[in-house]
Amino acid sequence: MSIDTSIERILDAALEELAEGGARRTTMNQIADAAGLGVATVYRRFPRKAQLVEAVLVREAQRVIEAVDAAIGRAQTVEEQSAAGFTTFAHAVADRPFLVRLMRGDGELDGEAVRPGELADRVMVLVRDYIAHFVRDLQAEGRYLGVDADVVAEIQARLALSLVLAPDGRIPMHDDAATREFATKYLVPLLGVE
């Protein structure tokens, strides 16, 4: 088996086990068993459980980004792209309860490995830079020049992250059409009047 194949198998097994048992309780032995590999192989690829947890997180984050990219690619106008991007992000994260629990810090990691607040901060920066890039592309075409791309992006990133970490509230997060309507009415205008 190639190194890449075994890493993918370890990550698949780790995601499954971590999602079920949480990061604290899941052992490297359990993950090795689930992957059908010896625990020595797992330790060779990931010397510490924290590294494996982080690798799982990074891969999940990439998957969320791919889903958002695809949704934006299918939309036509800026308004549709914004609304589709926000809605897809919200649902792609919500579908990954392990990611949500880790960022919320619901006793999963207990100080070990990634600290929940720090993880959420890093995700915020990733999302902000992704949105800022999108806004700058529009500004390069002469649109929405009245706003600071980083600031607008950070407002949206912080709001999106808050909503996936704690979806209960008056902003509709459990119904695709309602989430999209919210994004269109309240988030798109943050870009400013053209």
Place this chain on the structure above:
Amino acid sequence: MSIDTSIERILDAALEELAEGGARRTTMNQIADAAGLGVATVYRRFPRKAQLVEAVLVREAQRVIEAVDAAIGRAQTVEEQSAAGFTTFAHAVADRPFLVRLMRGDGELDGEAVRPGELADRVMVLVRDYIAHFVRDLQAEGRYLGVDADVVAEIQARLALSLVLAPDGRIPMHDDAATREFATKYLVPLLGVE
């Protein structure tokens, strides 16, 4: 000493000790010593440390609200009130690092007592309802009728909370004038055009 006086003394001492040592490491004995009271008295008022931590938090939250109320009371226009309220809230919370650490879940409580994610959720609801009340008062005067008061309030509450929990970013949080300018340019327009 009256019950009220001893409770105030315990809360004062607890705030000091908790801010310094964190909720996990601080003992009821330390708090009793700092308050100049016997530990039996402390336990009579607060049978469990978690209850004492919660009482400290509630009192700090009330103080933040009083500061925001005072700032809003001094402002004249809606725009000034929004900007002053947001800026005062941000700084009143940032001045209470113990509150911030507890909500961030930086290993302070370790599953015991208040869970960080739940605490942040409760604060969000408090802040949202406070802002929604403010927006509804304006709507009762026929202003800003185009928005859902709860939704606008929740956007602002989630953003404010995110910014106090993780102030580093492209939104200026360390300089009063800049924070106020940000609020005026990006948050006040969320209320919609009159």
